[in-house]
Amino acid sequence: MxxxxxxxxxxxxxxxxxxxxxxxxxxxxxxxxxxxxxxxxxxxxxxxxxxxxxxxxxxDPQLIAVLEENKRLKRQLKVAEEEREILKKATAYFAKHS
Structure with a gap:
């Protein structure tokens, strides 16, 4: 159905x-x-x-704009944190094999 x-x-x-x-x-x-x-x-x-x-x-359209910006910034923060974790792992890997 x-x-x-x-x-x-x-x-x-x-x-x-x-x-x-x-x-x-x-x-x-x-x-x-x-x-x-x-x-x-x-x-x-x-x-x-x-x-x-x-x-x-x-x-309140201003409230909606702020909420949308907050969502966008949270997504950007998540990506930046993931990139940082990858770089930490890469640094540890290359430091170990140098």
């Missing part, structure tokens, strides 16, 4: 967050009304409160 993956626009997600607020934060009732999984709405709600969901009042 092939499972369909639904994608929703940021505008739709923002409207759903507003609907959750209109339902006094009741995610399960909103999920039943819209026919969307409760976990999906809960994830959207969490992202909205963290400022990571575009189209919501809490959305």
């Amino acid at each position: 092939v499972k369909k993956v639904r994608t929703y626009s940021y505008e739709f997600k923002a409207e759903v967050i507003k609907k959750i607020a209109d339902n006094k934060g009741n995610i399960s009732a909103t999920a039943k009304q819209l026919g969307i999984a409760m976990q999906t709405l809960s994830n959207w709600q969490n992202k909205a409160t963290q400022g990571k969901l575009a189209g919501t009042e809490q959305y």
